[in-house]
Amino acid sequence: MTETSNAAAKAELRSRIRAGRRTRDGAAAAFAEVLAGCVPDEGAVLAYAALPGEPNLDLLLDDLHARGRTVYLPVTTPGEPLRFGRLETAMESLPRVGTWQIREPQPVLTAPEAVAGTADHPPVGVVFVPGLAYGPAGARLGNGAGFYDRTFGPQGQAPTTSATVDFIGVCYSDEVLGEIGREEWDLAVTAMATETGLQAVSGGAGAGACE
Numbered sequence: 576m577t578e579t580s581n582a583a584a585k586a587e588l589r590s591r592i593r594a595g596r597r598t599r600d601g602a603a604a605a606f607a608e609v610l611a612g613c614v615p616d617e618g619a620v621l622a623y624a625a626l627p628g629e630p631n632l633d634l635l636l637d638d639l640h641a642r643g644r645t646v647y648l649p650v651t652t653p654g655e656p657l658r659f660g661r662l663e664t665a666m667e668s669l670p671r672v673g674t675w676q677i678r679e680p681q682p683v684l685t686a687p688e689a690v691a692g693t694a695d696h697p698p699v700g701v702v703f704v705p706g707l708a709y710g711p712a713g714a715r716l717g718n719g720a721g722f723y724d725r726t727f728g729p730q731g732q733a734p735t736t737s738a739t740v741d742f743i744g745v746c747y748s749d750e751v752l753g754e755i756g757r758e759e760w761d762l763a764v765t766a767m768a769t770e771t772g773l774q775a776v777s778g779g780a781g782a783g784a785c786e
Contacts, residue, residue: 581756585716592707592716592750593628599747601631605770606745610635610703613743613768618700619645621659621689624669624678629705630745630770633666640665645697647689649722650682651675656725656732658682659689661696686726686733690740702727702742704764709744710755713763713776728762741765 610632614620620639625631636646646662651673660680662669669678684696692698704723708716717723727735727742735742744764748771757763767774 581758585719585756588716588755589707589719596628596747599628601625601629601633602747602770603631603634606630606632606768607635607638609768609770609772610743610745613701613703613741613766613773614639614644615700617697619647619689619692619697620701620703621647621699622703623705624648624666625705626675626677630747632703632745636662637666647684647699648678648680650679651677651720651722653720656686657722659684659686686731690733699740702740703768704742704744704762706744706746706750706764708750708752708755709746709764709767710752710757711777713744713765713767714755714757715744715762715764716755717762723762724760726762728760730760731762735762743768745769 622632622636625633639646640662647659648662649657650660651657660682662680666678669680671677672679684693690699704715706715706717725731727733742764744767746767746769748769751767751769751774764776766776
C-alpha cells in the first residue's frame with residue numbers, strides 16, 4: 576500500500592469509527608472494572624479525559640484520585656508533544672479548553688519528566704492510551720493530530736522503550752481490527768483494553784502491569 580493510499584484508508588476508517596461512536600455512552604463502569612487490574616501498586620497513572628463517545632475513564636480516575644493516587648492527564652498544544660498535569664479535582668470539574676474542548680489540568684511536566692518522575696512527582700507506572708482502533712500487534716489509529724506519536728512514538732520526545740511501563744491501548748471491542756497500517760514514527764501499545772476485557776498484543780510482551 577502506498578503512503579497516499581494508506582493515508583486515505585486511515586481517513587476513511589477514522590470517519591467510520593467516529594460515526595459509530597456518536598451513539599456510544601462511554602461504558603465507564605465496564606472500563607473501570609477492566610482497567611483497575613492494570614493499575615500498579617506504585618507509581619502514577621497517566622490517562623486521558625474522554626471526549627464524547629470515547630471510552631470513558633472518569634469513574635476509574637476519580638476513584639484513584641480519591642484514594643490518593645497520582646493521576647496525570649494530557650495538555651495539548653497544536654504541533655507539539657503532550658505535556659501533563661496532575662488531577663487535583665473531580666474529572667467533571669476540569670475546564671474544557673482549546674479547539675477540541677478537552678478537559679485539561681494545568682501542565683506541570685513534560686513527557687520525559689512524567690515517565691521518569693521528579694522530586695515532587697512519582698514516575699509513571701502505566702499509560703492508558705486512547706485510540707480509534709488498534710491492530711493485533713498493537714498498531715494504533717489515533718485521531719490524526721499526532722500528539723501521542725510525537726510524545727511516545729519511536730521518534731517522539733519520550734520513546735516507549737522502557738521495560739517498566741505498560742502502554743495500554745483503550746478502545747471498544749469492535750475497534751480491535753485485523754490490520755492497521757503503521758508508519759515508522761507511530762506509537763504501538765503493549766496491550767489493548769476494551770469494555771469486555773484485556774487483549775495481549777501478538778508477538779510481544781509488556782511490562783506486566785495487567786498480570
